Amino acid sequence: MNETRRAILEALADGPVAGPDLATRLDISRAAVWKHVETLRAAGFDIESTEDGYALDGDRRSIDAFSAPAIEFGLEAPYEVEYHETIGSTNDRARTLAGRGASDQAVVADEQTGGRGRLEREWTAPSGGVWMSVCCRPTIPPARAPLYTLAAAVATTQAARDVGVDAAIKWPNDVIVPEADGGYRKLAGILTEMEGETDRVEWLVVGIGVNANIDPETLPVGATSLQAEVGTIDRRTFVQDVLERFHHQRSALGSVVDDWRELTATLGQRVRVDVGTASIVGEALDVTDAGALVLETEAGRRTVSAGDCEHLRPT
Ligand code: BT5
Numbered sequence: 001m002n003e004t005r006r007a008i009l010e011a012l013a014d015g016p017v018a019g020p021d022l023a024t025r026l027d028i029s030r031a032a033v034w035k036h037v038e039t040l041r042a043a044g045f046d047i048e049s050t051e052d053g054y055a056l057d058g059d060r061r062s063i064d065a066f067s068a069p070a071i072e073f074g075l076e077a078p079y080e081v082e083y084h085e086t087i088g089s090t091n092d093r094a095r096t097l098a099g100r101g102a103s104d105q106a107v108v109a110d111e112q113t114g115g116r117g118r119l120e121r122e123w124t125a126p127s128g129g130v131w132m133s134v135c136c137r138p139t140i141p142p143a144r145a146p147l148y149t150l151a152a153a154v155a156t157t158q159a160a161r162d163v164g165v166d167a168a169i170k171w172p173n174d175v176i177v178p179e180a181d182g183g184y185r186k187l188a189g190i191l192t193e194m195e196g197e198t199d200r201v202e203w204l205v206v207g208i209g210v211n212a213n214i215d216p217e218t219l220p221v222g223a224t225s226l227q228a229e230v231g232t233i234d235r236r237t238f239v240q241d242v243l244e245r246f247h248h249q250r251s252a253l254g255s256v257v258d259d260w261r262e263l264t265a266t267l268g269q270r271v272r273v274d275v276g277t278a279s280i281v282g283e284a285l286d287v288t289d290a291g292a293l294v295l296e297t298e299a300g301r302r303t304v305s306a307g308d309c310e311h312l313r314p315t
């Protein structure tokens with residue numbers, strides 16, 4: 001966020017301040033103060049003109065806006081946010097920014113017109129969702145990159161639980177809402193892309209797509225949304241929660257798998273994992289330190305590092 005606007009918000013968080021006082025404090029003209037306040041209002045900040053000056057409710061939960069300054073305000077994680085009403089794919093945009101050297105940059109959109117899933121599958125992303133990609137430049141070998149995907153799945157599941165949704169992780173990266181009959185609906189998906197060499201990651205883009213305030217009728221069969229589960233949510237605080245939790249996870253990569261195990265619905269299930277042309281059926285026993293799934297099959301124990309996993313209903 002623009003430094004002057006951040007300073008104005010910080011000043012107002014302590015109580016009302018008169019325009020001329022703000023101008024003196026920030027060493028800018030009164031007209032400039034007025035222009036910045038108008039920009040903040042347009043971004044969704046509820047700044048009133050009172051007898052005592054400009055006034056803002058300092059509680060970040062009271063700001064009902066979905067925009068870059070609103071998401072950055074009070075965000076306790078070091079990400080810069082770029083917001084788009086509509087965009088092709090936030091992952092594509094984050095990749096472009098990563099190619100230009102960006103780091104710790106989040107790209108957030110209300111709607112995507114060319115959202116992508118894994119293996120170039122289509123990702124349906126109408127207005128009302130949380131479509132977000134975070135670009136990072138970690139100093140890790142490529143073999144540890146899948147931990148970033150698990151970290152995003154953990155963060156998203158925790159944030160969904162924070163708004164009251166009984167979410168769980170389906171290996172490796174789907175956030176689902178389990179149903180009483182053993183079935184489940186997909187709430188969110190994650191797509192991680194990276195560039196690097198054999199021993200070093202150059203950049204990682206972690207794409208997180210959450211069906212937030214969306215009618216599931218407009219989504220593919222088998223999908224659900226936060227709105228369908230618990231009603232309309234505040235996307236601004238939800239995104240802040242995901243970013244803060246993701247940051248916490250990526251700062252402690254050694255414990256990501258343990259947190260993932262706590263939140264998964266896959267372990268203990270009979271599953272089918274499609275790995276390219278073959279399918280493996282077995283009981284999901286555990287995940288390795290690198291996030292690969294360990295299966296007990298009729299032919300013995302197998303470990304798969306990538307694939308599409310389906311929970312099979314008990315026979
Ligand atoms: C994923 O792929 O689950 C990863 C989705 C990542 C989307 C985010 S949004 C922000 C960022 N920008 C992007 O362009 N992408 C990322 P996969 O496991 O391959 O699942 C894709 C399959 O999920 C599709 O083939 C559909 O069957 C289904 N699907 C598509 N849209 C969906 C939705 N909104 N909700 C639930 N399921 C959906």
